[in-house]
Amino acid sequence: MGTLTELCVLEAHHNRAWHVAWNPQGSLLASCGGDKLVKIWGEEGDTWVCKTVLEGGHQRTVRCLDWSPCGSYLASVSFDGTTAIWDRKGGEFECSATLEGHENEVKGVSWSRGGSLLATCSRDKSVWIWEVDEDQEYECASVLSSHTQDVKCVLWHPHEDVLVSTSYDNTIKMYTDDGDDWSCFTTLASHDSTVWAADLDCTGTRLVSCSDDKTLKIWQQYMPGNEYGVKTEGNNPTWKCVCTLSGFHDRPIYHVKWCHLTGLIVTACGDDCIRVFEEDKSCSDAVNQPSFHLLVTQSPAHSEDVNCVSWSPVRPGLLASCSDDGLVKLWQFTGES
Amino acid sequence: MPLENINPVVYQVSDDREITADEENDDVVDLIDSREIFDLIRDINDPEHPLTLEELNVLESANIQVDDKASRVTIQFTPTIPHCSMATLIGLSIQVKLLRSLPTRFKVDVKITPGTHASEQAINKQLGDKERVAAALENRHLLAVVNRCLTPAK
Numbered sequence: 019m020g021t022l023t024e025l026c027v028l029e030a031h032h033n034r035a036w037h038v039a040w041n042p043q044g045s046l047l048a049s050c051g052g053d054k055l056v057k058i059w060g061e062e063g064d065t066w067v068c069k070t071v072l073e074g075g076h077q078r079t080v081r082c083l084d085w086s087p088c089g090s091y092l093a094s095v096s097f098d099g100t101t102a103i104w105d106r107k108g109g110e111f112e113c114s115a116t117l118e119g120h121e122n123e124v125k126g127v128s129w130s131r132g133g134s135l136l137a138t139c140s141r142d143k144s145v146w147i148w149e150v151d152e153d154q155e156y157e158c159a160s161v162l163s164s165h166t167q168d169v170k171c172v173l174w175h176p177h178e179d180v181l182v183s184t185s186y187d188n189t190i191k192m193y194t195d196d197g198d199d200w201s202c203f204t205t206l207a208s209h210d211s212t213v214w215a216a217d218l219d220c221t222g223t224r225l226v227s228c229s230d231d232k233t234l235k236i237w238q239q240y241m242p243g244n245e246y247g248v249k250t251e252g253n254n255p256t257w258k259c260v261c262t263l264s265g266f267h268d269r270p271i272y273h274v275k276w277c278h279l280t281g282l283i284v285t286a287c288g289d290d291c292i293r294v295f296e297e298d299k300s301c302s303d304a305v306n307q308p309s310f311h312l313l314v315t316q317s318p319a320h321s322e323d324v325n326c327v328s329w330s331p332v333r334p335g336l337l338a339s340c341s342d343d344g345l346v347k348l349w350q351f352t353g354e355s
Numbered sequence: 356m357p358l359e360n361i362n363p364v365v366y367q368v369s370d371d372r373e374i375t376a377d378e379e380n381d382d383v384v385d386l387i388d389s390r391e392i393f394d395l396i397r398d399i400n401d402p403e404h405p406l407t408l409e410e411l412n413v414l415e416s417a418n419i420q421v422d423d424k425a426s427r428v429t430i431q432f433t434p435t436i437p438h439c440s441m442a443t444l445i446g447l448s449i450q451v452k453l454l455r456s457l458p459t460r461f462k463v464d465v466k467i468t469p470g471t472h473a474s475e476q477a478i479n480k481q482l483g484d485k486e487r488v489a490a491a492l493e494n495r496h497l498l499a500v501v502n503r504c505l506t507p508a509k
Binding site: 034052078079081097122123125141168170186211212230269270288289321322323342343 | 486
């Protein structure tokens with residue numbers, strides 16, 4: 019069991035707050051929402067305050083954010099179809115590039131581990147991979163059109179140049195560069211409705227996905243020649259659903275994050291709650307048949323749908339959340355052991 | 356654009372709700388019920404005809420479920436014909452009307468009455484996707500069409 023303690027409540031956005039993202043140092047939190055703004059929050063004493071408001075970058079809702087691994091750049095994507103790159107020069111943020119190309123709403127953005135690749139995804143069903151050169155020029159390296167419906171979320175593998183995307187078509191897809199071009203090497207189909215988001219654990223061998231079907235699924239990577247006899251194709255791994263968590267969530271699950279410090283999983287749900295899950299340690303076959311248990315349900319965490327949750331990358335148990343109620347909240351998770 | 360359903364059946368509308376003494380008493384908390392929800396949406400205009408959704412029997416009081424304590428509202432609407440291309444727009448109009456009228460704590464699900472539309476599942480999924488709904492309502496042209504449906508004819 020565990021508890022979530024509310025540390026502070028930030029009146030962040032005039033309407034729906036869609037996304038929160040920590041910088042890699044854990045010193046800044048960025049939030050965005052339906053008011054077309056991006057806000058940067060920093061700690062002062064025992065509270066968090068708005069350090070700066072990034073205005074004018076987008077004409078419509080700002081849907082998603084991601085910091086570059088060095089922490090110098092913030093990418094924001096919007097329903098206006100564009101991606102804005104904010105350059106943090108001497109503490110001041112300046113919009114240094116606007117990436118155009120998607121036909122309509124851009125819904126997700128993710129920076130690769132080395133910072134040289136940026137992925138975006140859109141209602142137009144495509145995933146774009148952008149190459150970033152030393153002069154911070156962005157060039158489209160690939161347009162991936164494997165999904166049959168809008169793409170909700172993109173994320174990069176923590177250690178390899180492998181990209182993951184989730185979609186309204188109920189599937190998750192993974193892509194690699196085969197030396198010639200980027201292509202989809204596997205499709206993970208098990209959810210019954212839109213897959214809103216996914217996250218990889220710190221090893222990159224496990225994926226958690228969350229869906230409109232009110233379930234969480236845990237997927238295991240199996241490499242070619244694996245000892246479990248799971249079939250693979252070519253040099254690519256196979257991903258298999260090894261656990262489904264159902265019955266915990268009452269409404270669509272909009273976001274999920276796997277903490278790389280503690281191994282805990284947190285979910286943001288349309289039933290206004292935040293839930294934290296932990297893997298059972300006493301599992302007989304932890305690779306092929308893992309099981310997870312619920313540690314805490316914060317009910318309600320917000321007064322409306324929770325849209326996004328994010329673990330601090332440096333402080334174990336520190337969590338940020340945001341909601342349709344326009345608020346950003348910070349929480350501290352403490353477990354009983 | 357030609358009308359898809361040229362001669363729709365027009366239904367008798369229900370009488371006004373009778374207001375009880377308890378409802379006029381400010382000291383009595385009365386929960387939101389299905390008749391109240393029905394009164395909020397019955398006069399929405401059909402996008403094609405100069406008729407309301409009630410007059411076309413698209414909306415019926417019996418197809419509305421309300422649980423005030425749990426803050427849940429579920430509405431089923433019945434398109435006049437199984438291939439009605441306006442079904443998504445009608446559903447969106449019902450959603451927007453309730454979004455603007457009800458306290459924000461309510462979770463509103465708008466769905467097609469089972470078995471009454473060829474693309475029932477696809478439309479239900481679209482209406483249930485809040486990100487798509489949010490993006491649609493940022494589209495000025497679509498919002499104008501929705502607002503026309505929500506503007507009382509009389």
